[in-house]
Amino acid sequence: MSGTRGSQNVYLLVPMLLIAVLLGIAVIRGPHLVSYSGFGSAIIVAAPLMLATYALMALAIAGRGTVDLAVGPLLAFINVSVVKLNMLGIITSPFAVFAVALGIGVAYQLLFVLMILWVRVQPIIVALSGFLALTGINLVILPRPGGVAPDWMSSWGLGTSILSPILVILVIATGGWLLFTLSSFYGNLRMMGYDERAAYTSGVRIEIVRVGAHVIAGLFVGLAAICYTALIASGDPTQGTTMSLTAVTAVVLGGVSLSGGRGGVIGAALGAINLFLIGYVLATFNFGSVQAFVTQLFYGLILILSLLLTLLVPIIGRYLYFITPYSAFVVLGCIVAGIMLKMSAEDAHQAALVMATTGSEGELTSRYLLLPGTGAGGGLIHFTMTALQKQLLGFAAAAALLVFTLRMTIAEAISVRFGVFMYVFVSSLILMLFILVGDLSLARVRP
Numbered sequence: 001m002s003g004t005r006g007s008q009n010v011y012l013l014v015p016m017l018l019i020a021v022l023l024g025i026a027v028i029r030g031p032h033l034v035s036y037s038g039f040g041s042a043i044i045v046a047a048p049l050m051l052a053t054y055a056l057m058a059l060a061i062a063g064r065g066t067v068d069l070a071v072g073p074l075l076a077f078i079n080v081s082v083v084k085l086n087m088l089g090i091i092t093s094p095f096a097v098f099a100v101a102l103g104i105g106v107a108y109q110l111l112f113v114l115m116i117l118w119v120r121v122q123p124i125i126v127a128l129s130g131f132l133a134l135t136g137i138n139l140v141i142l143p144r145p146g147g148v149a150p151d152w153m154s155s156w157g158l159g160t161s162i163l164s165p166i167l168v169i170l171v172i173a174t175g176g177w178l179l180f181t182l183s184s185f186y187g188n189l190r191m192m193g194y195d196e197r198a199a200y201t202s203g204v205r206i207e208i209v210r211v212g213a214h215v216i217a218g219l220f221v222g223l224a225a226i227c228y229t230a231l232i233a234s235g236d237p238t239q240g241t242t243m244s245l246t247a248v249t250a251v252v253l254g255g256v257s258l259s260g261g262r263g264g265v266i267g268a269a270l271g272a273i274n275l276f277l278i279g280y281v282l283a284t285f286n287f288g289s290v291q292a293f294v295t296q297l298f299y300g301l302i303l304i305l306s307l308l309l310t311l312l313v314p315i316i317g318r319y320l321y322f323i324t325p326y327s328a329f330v331v332l333g334c335i336v337a338g339i340m341l342k343m344s345a346e347d348a349h350q351a352a353l354v355m356a357t358t359g360s361e362g363e364l365t366s367r368y369l370l371l372p373g374t375g376a377g378g379g380l381i382h383f384t385m386t387a388l389q390k391q392l393l394g395f396a397a398a399a400a401l402l403v404f405t406l407r408m409t410i411a412e413a414i415s416v417r418f419g420v421f422m423y424v425f426v427s428s429l430i431l432m433l434f435i436l437v438g439d440l441s442l443a444r445v446r447p
Contacts, residue, residue: 011255011262013328014309015270018253018302020332022277024339029284034340039162042276044231047166048075050272051173051224052247053254055217057268058177060251062213063193063260066123067251068112071221072243073134076236078104078225080138083147083235092150098226105222109214117207131244138237147235156230166227173223177265180216189213193260249299250275253306278302 032038052071059066068074078101085091091100108130115126156165180186188209192199200206229235254271256263282295 012267014306015254015267015274016328016332018306019270019274019277020336022274022281023336026277026281027340029281036162037160040160040164043162043167044157046273046276047170048224048228048231049246049250049276050170050269051220051227052243053250053268053272054173054177054265055220056247056251057256057263058213058217058220060256060258061189061193061260061263062210063196064123065258067127067248067258069127069244070130070134071247073131073138073240074105074108074221075225075228075243076138076240077134078222079229080142080235080237082229083149084141086150087147094152097150101226102219102222106215106218109218113211113214117210135240138240142235142237145234145236145238149229149233153230154233157233166230169223169227173220174265174269185212190261246275249303253303
């Protein structure tokens with residue numbers, strides 16, 4: 001399975017490259033994205049799509065071409081149900097809202113999987129039937145967008161800060177799937193997706209594994225509906241079609257195989273972020289009334305281009321075998337971080353010049369990494385970092401160095417050799433030891 005896992009990670013190169021290009025363009029076109037409120041708003045807007053993509057990813061790994069086209073109408077059904085019940089005063093507390101949202105998502109997915117296993121209906125037929133049925137039911141519950149979400153949910157969708165309950169939900173969902181990948185159940189799920197007959201002959205209980213995959217998908221849809229309700233603070237029965245098509249596009253873009261057996265939460269998250277960035281970048285061009293049509297056009301073009309690049313990944317990998325998704329992530333991340341710092345520093349420099357002439361400090365403290373210092377004699381203003389920012393930067397550098405060292409050490413330990421990295425690493429430790437001993441000796445000699 002290790003070889004299979006490695007080949008699976010190769011498909012992350014395409015969404016990583018695309019997200020680097022889109023994020024760089026987004027920062028250049030809209031520098032406001034590089035701020036607390038910018039990142040906070042991006043998290044709030046992208047969270048429902050990411051969680052809906054997680055749900056489709058869990059079903060796609062299970063095989064049989066299970067693509068639940070009803071994920072969008074199901075999300076809208078939970079949304080309008082929660083808003084309607086809140087307006088009637090039936091559910092108002094957070095516990096009740098979460099219980100209803102997750103319960104509806106799991107109940108629908110259980111009905112979905114029972115139709116597949118016991119009635120023997122093809123998954124695509126069940127998905128299409130659910131799509132049409134839920135689309136009509138949503139309009140019956142709430143004929144037009146409106147209503148009011150629970151009061152405690154109104155502050156969730158403001159997006160004024162990076163730290164928010166929506167981010168907590170997203171982190172818990174992502175971390176929960178990553179922990180799930182360490183279980184034997186996940187191994188059985190992937191085996192079933194690759195070859196269901198081989199998994200059955202190996203002793204895997206196919207029915208239980210498939211039911212478990214649908215339960216996980218139902219939980220993800222419920223969380224997505226909660227985030228969507230917090231985003232719009234009301235009910236909207238008309239977003240089902242758009243959300244389904246966008247989530248399917250994100251799944252394919254993230255390298256998840258619709259035939260089963262290959263996929264992960266990282267690829268699904270990258271695919272969803274890419275689609276969010278496409279909409280963000282296109283919105284900066286202001287196409288006017290044709291904005292929605294242009295966005296859908298670019299969704300299709302980028303999806304086709306990414307699929308073509310995905311087909312070329314195995315061929316290119318034969319010649320660029322030394323490039324891993326992790327190394328590509330580090331390199332592309334450094335490039336994008338440089339673009340972000342460049343745009344932020346340029347904006348901060350202009351704001352500092354205005355501050356120097358007007359005498360007002362503005363909001364640089366909450367928006368930019370580098371804070372303006374006081375220039376001597378009213379001359380050139382120098383930028384310095386606060387003590388907290390220096391500590392955070394030091395911790396981040398130490399963590400990156402530790403991860404890099406451990407990965408290189410493990411890689412060379414597996415290859416059973418003492419390579420160049422270990423020589424350089426040990427030599428650096430010895431040199432640092434000599435420098436430390438020398439400094440201590442000088443400190444003792446000094447009066």
